[in-house]
Amino acid sequence: LYAELEEAKQTIASQKDGVVRAAADVDNMRRRAAQDVEKAHKFALEKFANELLPVIDNLERAIEFSDKENETLKPLLEGIDMTVKSFNDAVAKFGVEIVNPQGEQFNPEFHQAMSIQPSNDVTPNTVLAVMQKGYTLNGRLLRPAMVMVSKAAE
Template sequence: MQDQENQEVSQQSPLDAAIADAATEAAQAGAGQAGVPPSTAEMSGQSDLEAQLSATEAKLAEMHDAFMRAKADAENIRRRAQEDVTKAHKFAIESFAEAMVPVRDSLEMALKVETQTVDAIREGVEMTLKQLSAAFEKNRVLEVMPQAGEKLDPNKHQAVAVVPSEQEANTVVTVLQKGYMIADRLLRPAIVTAAAPK
C-alpha cells in the first residue's frame, strides 16, 4: 500500500505538487487562526476602507450627474442648431423677398395708369430700377461688369466670341450681358467678347 502511494506521488507533476503544498499550508494557517478575534488594527483598516468606498461612491454619483447634465446640454444645443439650419433653409429668401415686394408694387401701379406718356413710363422704369438696385445691394447681389481691356477672368466672365482687336490677347473687348455675384459666389458670369491673339 505504501509503495502504491509513493508511486502515485512520484507520478504527480511538479505543478500538482506545488498546488498540493500550497493547499496544505493554507489549511494549517487557517486552523491556527480559527477562533481568534480580529485585532483593533484590522478593524481600523476595515473602517478606513469602508470610508474610502463611500467617498468614492459619492464622487462617482456626482460625476455621473455632471455627465448626464452635460449630455443633456449637448443634445439641446444640437437640437437648437438643427432647428436654426432648418429655419435658415426655409426662410433664406425672406430678406430678398421683402426687398422685392416694393418693386412689384411699383410695376403694378405703373400698369394701372390710364394715360401713359413716354416720359412718365421712362420715369417709372427709372424709379423701379432704383428700387431693384437697392434690393440687390441690401442682399449683397453685386454686378459683374468688366471694363474694356480688363483681363479675362474665367471665374467671372464667359467669352462667347474671340474678335480681332488692338487690345492685348485674352482681354475683354465688349460686355454683352452683365454678370452677378451673391457675396463671393458667382450667380451668373458676365457674357463678353475677348480679344484674339495677334
C-alpha cells in the same frame, strides 16, 4: 463605507460629464438652427431674383437700342432709366449685386466667355465687352456675366 463614497463620487463625475455633453449638444443644435435660419433668409430671394433679372435686362435693352435723338422718346427713356435704377436699388437692398466686369481679368467663377477676340491693346484674358451683366446674391452667383475675352494676337 469608503468604497461606497468612491462609487458615489464616480457616479457624480459620470453624471456631470453627461450633463456637460448634453449642454454642448444643445448649444450645437441651437447654433446649427440659427445658421440654417440665416441661410434661409439670405437665399430665400434667389428664385425671385432670378425671375426679376430678365425684366431688368429687357428694360436695359430698351434703353440701349432706342433712338436717343428722338425728342418724343426722351421722356419715355428717362422713365425706363429711372425704373431700371429703382429695380437695381431695390434688389441691392436684399444683397443682389451686379457683376459688370468690363476691362477686368476674366474670372470663370463669375464670367462666362461667349467669344474670344485677338487683341494687342490689352493683356490676354481681359474682358473686352459685356454682352449680359451677371448678378450675385450675398456673394453667391445667381447668373454669370456673359463676356467677350481677349487673347494674344498672333
